[in-house]
Amino acid sequence: MTTLFIKNMVCNRCIMVVQNELDKLRLDVKNIKLGEVTLDKELTDEQKKNFDAVLTSLGFELIDDKKSRIIEKIKNIIIELVHHQDNDTKNNLSDVLISKLHHDYNYLSNLFSEIEGTTIEKYFIAQKIEKVKELLVYDELSLSEIALRLNYSSVAYLSNQFKKVTGLTPSYFKQIREDKRKPLDKV
Structure with a gap:
């Protein structure tokens, strides 16, 4: 299980958009809420790179530092x-x-x-x-x-x-x- 933190998720519509993109990438979501997505398993480097690119195109961004x-x-x-x-x-x-x-x-x-x-x-x-x-x-x-x-x-x-x-x-x-x-x- 892994948790990703996403910048600019500020409403329920944002959650829907991110959920939709995760579904397109066939990633199993355990939980999703404002600014945070928990996946069933760790992402490969390529999956993370693809997801980050999709997020960036939609005005979101993955957050890596604490x-x-x-x-x-x-x-x-x-x-x-x-x-x-x-x-x-x-x-x-x-x-x-x-x-x-x-x-x-x-x-x-x-x-x-x-x-x-x-x-x-x-x-x-x-x-x-x-x-x-x-x-x-x-x-x-x-x-x-x-x-x-x-x-x-x-x-x-x-x-x-x-x-x-x-x-x-x-x-x-x-x-x-x-x-x-x-x-x-x-x-």
Whole structure:
């Protein structure tokens, strides 16, 4: 059994695309999730080279070094928390990362800042703001409901953070409805 780590897998569609390519290469998948594929057996050098080439053509890339894998796991945990869960939990982001990655938060924070040039907190906020934009464009929830869903302490706090990041108020953003969303892997 072998585990491969893949950069830029940020959504369920990405999982589908990677799964499809693995099927085409006739590789038996034991488990697949954001940023990670577990195969039944070790890849040959040629299989790995072919898979890497296919991934690269699709905007993904195999990650070989330990630090890059940790960074990708941090990003995937944050994306999962913000975009793919109805966030009832009030868990602290640092506690979630510590429990899932089994590393001291200071180590994770320093590594992330060193490699990404931004803090984990700023990355987390950027993801939350992208989710707010998405929910505003869908126009199904009020700003209060969005604040509650994304664990903001108040609508005012969400609005202030939104304006600080985008330069616009949520209501103005909703009004102009310009597509200001970035792909998740570009945040």
